[in-house]
Amino acid sequence: MKYKDYYEILGVAKTASQDEIKKAYRKLAHQYHPDVSKDPAGEEKFKEIGEAYATLKDLEKRAAYDELGRYPSGQEFKPPPNWSGSQGGQGYSFDDVDLADLFTSFTKARQGGQHQGHKMPIPGQDYELAIQITLEDAYHGTTVDLSFTVPEYDAQGQLKRVPHTFKARIPKGVTDGQKMLLRGKGGKGANGGANGNLYLNISFIPHRLFRVVDHDIFIDLPLTVTEAALGATVEVPTLEGAVNLKVPAGIASGQKLRIGKRGLPKHNQENGDLFAIAQIVVPAKPSDKERELFKALSEASIFNPRAHFE
Template identity: 45%
Template sequence: MEYKDYYQSLGVEKAASADDIKKAYRKLVRKYHPDVSKHKDSDSKTKEINEAYGVLGDAEKRTAYDELGSGGRAGQRFQPPPDWASSFGGGANGADSDFFSDLFANVGQRSRGRGPGAGYQARGEDIHAAITVDLVDLYHGATRTVTMRVPQRDASGRAVTTDKSIEVKIPKGVLPGQQLRLSGQGHPGIGGGGSGDLFLEIGLKSDQRYRVDGSHVYETVPVTPWEAALGAGIAVPTPSGDVEVTVPAGSQTGRKLRLKGRGIPARLPGDLYLVLEVVLPPADNEKARALYETMARELAFNPRARTGA
């Protein structure tokens, strides 16, 4: 079988701390998450990252990996010591076996000096992943399905990877960057030990209409020149529903109208700021051009005077 350099997979040095390994893992998971990544091999990269963290994120597995793999290079032919398979209770069987399965299916038994059937138990590792949602989901809550490739154990106890779909409830008021903890949805335990947890970091899908700052939301609202100049009552669609607002006379592009408590309904609800954008009608016909020419004569002024230009 070919040696896999898990440190290279996570982009860390062999002397990296546990915290550095976790940070690198979480960063890569966000980068290659299928919902946000345009990388053509995002699925295989995610599988590689999860496999690497499944080893380096566990102190016992990392120690065993370092002992076996000292001097190994990625892609190099690799053969574990003759007694390794018996220490696992018959796990390894040569080049046709998966590297992860052969070496780490029962690493807890070997690292503690116990043979097969010794009753060793260990809790499974946690999984860190990311999920991207729409802004409206943060306002009202939602249910989404997340599919991941995770390690599991087959009938013979060997570690294999498989697709796992989980329904996730996005709670109302959650903020971008926060994590949802799904108990027992992480890596399976060893010897009957409990599964780890799944931590999902909330990401926000890009939308040119909105900008989010904590629980505050900024929404761009186009208005006509006459609405801005004369004032008007307008209907504005927002993530929490349509609202009627008054555009004050003499408004300019960039003016903010604050709607208190209309931001993300977090524990401390934010505000919604409507940012006005004056949009000019096109001068694409004779009548429109004539109107602009009349305005140029009748309403002539220097808009740059106040800037000192």
């Protein structure tokens, strides 16, 4: 097990008062709390800060932590024999767990043994997993493999990290940022307590053609100058195959053409829409013939796109 210096993480001395610990935590929490900070590295830092505070704010846990001794951060160590925080008794290996698991189990054991000698039910811990799926998977529905480890006691009373691996079906119609809940798929409850839940945060792998907002899908539709000026029927890809789209004559860049119900499915409602956004493009290196024709058009045309400047 790797040592974490909770005092160092909170930036306080080992002799700090509970009030100093609280103040240090509050200051760091304001800086790194994932619901406050947009710093991408903040979430990991906040977890570390939260773990340190959860132990040091509790006098009993702080005493048990201090009893472990002090090592350089990251150094492998083992709690001393008969360590007061141990729930596993003699011969406990501590190989497969980290400090956070140890103090979480410490809390649970304390809660579970509190009520007049009767063991109280302890609910399992909730977990969150971020998963990425393709837009096509969101459209049709998919099955994903989920795998994570949770700390659990084995038959010998040893705390171990146990892999939870299973498949979950993601129904069609999820959106980017959708949250889902798998009941009872979190950590195991103890003493008859319910298992925790697993929360899935679903995001989409960026698509090479489509962008998604809620249930609507957007695609840039490149058009030649002549297609935009004269109108055309062009093929547009959708998640259910290409459709022919009639582009009206005189369309400007940025105008949207709606293809109804070709967006993502909605629960008990019609699908969202697909919007093709006109982008008028010209050849970067026109051929001689093209250059000649563009020049002729330029000379013959009386169109002034900047008339409103005058």
